[in-house]
Amino acid sequence: MTVFIIRRLMQSSVVVAVMSLLVFVGVNIVGDPVDMLINPEADQAEIERVMRDLGLDRPVHEQYGYFVVNALQGDLGKSFIFGEPALQLIVQRMPATFELAIAALLIAVVLGIPLGVIAGLRPGAPSSKAIMAGSILGFSLPSFWVGIMMIMLFAVMLGWLPSTGRGDTVPFLGMQVSFLTWDGLQHLLLPAINLSLFKLSLVIRLARAGTREVVHQDYIKFARAKGLSESRVVLVHLLKNIMIPVVTVLGLEFGGLVAFSVVTETVFAWPGMGKLIIDSLHELDRPVVVAYLMIVVLMFVIINLLVDIVYSVLDPRVRLQDARA
Amino acid sequence: MSVRTDRRAEAVAVETPFRRFASDFLESRIATVALAVFAVIAFIAVFAPWIAPTDPYDLAQVNVLDSHMPPGTEAFDGRVFWLGTDGAGRDLVSAICYGLRISLGVGVMSGVIAMAIGCAVGLAAAYFGGRVDTLIMRIVDIQLSFPSILVALVLLAVLGKGVDKILIALVTVQWAYYARTVRASALVERSKEYIDAASCLALGHRRILFRHLLPNCMPPLIVVVTVQTAHAIALEATLSFLGIGLPITEPSLGLLIANGFEYMLSMKYWISVYPGVALLVTIVSINLVGDQLRDVLNPRLQK
Numbered sequence: 001m002t003v004f005i006i007r008r009l010m011q012s013s014v015v016v017a018v019m020s021l022l023v024f025v026g027v028n029i030v031g032d033p034v035d036m037l038i039n040p041e042a043d044q045a046e047i048e049r050v051m052r053d054l055g056l057d058r059p060v061h062e063q064y065g066y067f068v069v070n071a072l073q074g075d076l077g078k079s080f081i082f083g084e085p086a087l088q089l090i091v092q093r094m095p096a097t098f099e100l101a102i103a104a105l106l107i108a109v110v111l112g113i114p115l116g117v118i119a120g121l122r123p124g125a126p127s128s129k130a131i132m133a134g135s136i137l138g139f140s141l142p143s144f145w146v147g148i149m150m151i152m153l154f155a156v157m158l159g160w161l162p163s164t165g166r167g168d169t170v171p172f173l174g175m176q177v178s179f180l181t182w183d184g185l186q187h188l189l190l191p192a193i194n195l196s197l198f199k200l201s202l203v204i205r206l207a208r209a210g211t212r213e214v215v216h217q218d219y220i221k222f223a224r225a226k227g228l229s230e231s232r233v234v235l236v237h238l239l240k241n242i243m244i245p246v247v248t249v250l251g252l253e254f255g256g257l258v259a260f261s262v263v264t265e266t267v268f269a270w271p272g273m274g275k276l277i278i279d280s281l282h283e284l285d286r287p288v289v290v291a292y293l294m295i296v297v298l299m300f301v302i303i304n305l306l307v308d309i310v311y312s313v314l315d316p317r318v319r320l321q322d323a324r325a
Numbered sequence: 326m327s328v329r330t331d332r333r334a335e336a337v338a339v340e341t342p343f344r345r346f347a348s349d350f351l352e353s354r355i356a357t358v359a360l361a362v363f364a365v366i367a368f369i370a371v372f373a374p375w376i377a378p379t380d381p382y383d384l385a386q387v388n389v390l391d392s393h394m395p396p397g398t399e400a401f402d403g404r405v406f407w408l409g410t411d412g413a414g415r416d417l418v419s420a421i422c423y424g425l426r427i428s429l430g431v432g433v434m435s436g437v438i439a440m441a442i443g444c445a446v447g448l449a450a451a452y453f454g455g456r457v458d459t460l461i462m463r464i465v466d467i468q469l470s471f472p473s474i475l476v477a478l479v480l481l482a483v484l485g486k487g488v489d490k491i492l493i494a495l496v497t498v499q500w501a502y503y504a505r506t507v508r509a510s511a512l513v514e515r516s517k518e519y520i521d522a523a524s525c526l527a528l529g530h531r532r533i534l535f536r537h538l539l540p541n542c543m544p545p546l547i548v549v550v551t552v553q554t555a556h557a558i559a560l561e562a563t564l565s566f567l568g569i570g571l572p573i574t575e576p577s578l579g580l581l582i583a584n585g586f587e588y589m590l591s592m593k594y595w596i597s598v599y600p601g602v603a604l605l606v607t608i609v610s611i612n613l614v615g616d617q618l619r620d621v622l623n624p625r626l627q628k
Contacts, residue, residue, distance in 0.1 A: 019479075022479070022483060023479075023483065025483075026483025026484070028498055136613075136616075139612070140559075140608045141605060141608075142604060142605070142608070144566045144582070145562075145601040147606070148582065148585075148586055148597055148601070149598070149601070152589055221493070255472070259471075259474065260474055262474065262478065263563055266566075277478070277482075278567055278568070281481075281482060281568075290560045293482060300470065303453075304470045
């Protein structure tokens with residue numbers, strides 16, 4: 001077990017190292033670091049001072065060393081546009097993105113599991129076919145276009161909901177959140193649905209596949225034979241057993257929601273990390289881009305590591321297979 | 326009576342694997358329609374310059390006075406803008422034809438390159454096994470643990486804009502799926518007798534890999550091709566919409582939708598709705614064809 005964790009930790013460190021090298025090469029070798037890391041409005045003395053600070057007058061391998069040492073200390077440079085440390089900017093936007101991602105996850109679970117179970121209990125019924133057709137659409141529809149259509153329909157034509165922005169926020173556990181105000185909730189609804197559509201389709205498929213498998217198990221037949229009501233069989237015996245794969249996959253998919261929020265946030269002008277990185281890419285605010293990429297990759301590496309470890313605890317075969325390889 | 330049995334015998338005699346495959350595929354009405362729709366889309370994409378009513382990027386044929394025309398408006402020279410015009414007065418029907426050409430072109434080209442790389446790597450992993458296999462599959466696993474949009478975002482942030490850059494990003498996103506699929510089926514095929522026979526004949530590695538092993542790994546690969554191509558087209562549209570994909574000189578469907586987005590709030594819905602519908606129909610038709618291919622090619626489902 002310890003060996004397994006050490007192996008995986010080493011693998012994760014390699015991924016982070018490769019990633020930092022890639023970003024470093026991208027910024028410092030492919031492009032001109034003077035253009036990218038120094039404010040274009042700076043004068044000659046300022047440029048020379050920053051170059052010395054960043055160690056740009058040194059050989060490449062020493063520069064990479066500087067970059068790594070600074071990054072480890074949480075110093076990923078200052079934003080040209082905002083003049084604040086890039087890391088701080090991103091941390092400020094995190095609550096907005098996480099709020100959106102969690103809301104989307106909730107929608108996917110609350111709607112997806114019942115729909116999937118219904119489709120799995122009566123696979124031939126027209127309602128089930130409609131649900132499955134809907135889930136195919138959910139997989140195929142490009143989410144940015146659906147977002148635009150939602151704005152057009154609900155905000156522009158019907159005028160029911162606001163089109164963009166985050167609305168009123170209130171402090172909650174030290175973060176600014178919008179789901180506690182009516183205005184904030186209205187602003188949250190469309191982007192959250194938009195972000196959840198893909199995961200919703202996924203949950204429907206998982207729940208349907210699970211239901212179709214579980215329904216033929218002996219313990220379900222036994223529960224029915226005992227004379228339990230249909231609602232109790234479905235809600236207790238069946239639901240408990242299909243939750244395991246659904247919950248596992250959802251845990252894995254949370255990172256995906258954060259990554260895909262780049263699209264939703266841009267469409268709905270939601271002030272989170274995703275919108276920040278797209279704006280920074282357009283404005284060539286390289287320090288923010290570098291900081292965002294490093295943070296999100298680190299987040300993914302940690303999620304993957306935790307999932308691997310949890311799996312190996314739950315299923316020893318994973319661990320054994322890895323040891324053999 | 327006897328004539329009829331003869332005919333039937335004849336029909337059975339000429340049944341080739343391809344014909345059986347084709348008739349299985351055409352059993353599903355939805356998939357047949359989807360295939361037909363995709364054929365039409367591909368035809369439009371390939372022959373866009375000859376089919377489109379105007380060349381939307383030839384300034385001589387575009388009149389700024391025609392901008393923001395709703396669908397069905399008649400232009401000054403008597404032409405009808407069936408789907409309206411965009412902010413620069415371009416006919417949307419023509420713009421969509423050209424956009425399909427770029428979207429499909431980029432999607433298919435990235436798919437072909439990714440398939441070539443993925444097949445070579447996956448075959449090598451399965452055929453040589455051992456350390457090569459462990460290393461390759463570890464890289465594949467790690468890459469697949471990141472969502473495609475994040476991988477694309479990293480690459481485009483580092484590389485910048487351009488057709489070649491977006492191709493690199495799309496290929497990087499896709500190759501691992503091909504490698505994994507090819508490796509899985511090649512592992513099964515490798516242990517079969519015809520590969521042993523080929524080895525006994527002292528044929529070269531390359532010949533065994535590409536002439537014997539690869540053709541037998543095709544069925545699952547064909548399914549992955551459809552799914553991944555649809556995925557690549559959607560991803561390119563998304564990246565172009567975000568403004569980090571194709572440059573404005575290559576107006577794909579994603580860019581057309583992005584252009585229309587700014588007119589959305591003033592009710593000029595058609596500029597981004599119709600390119601989106603074209604994108605949607607393309608992706609759905611490819612996915613439906615892929616679904617049916619999976620059913621037809623899956624040996625476990627065969628009657």
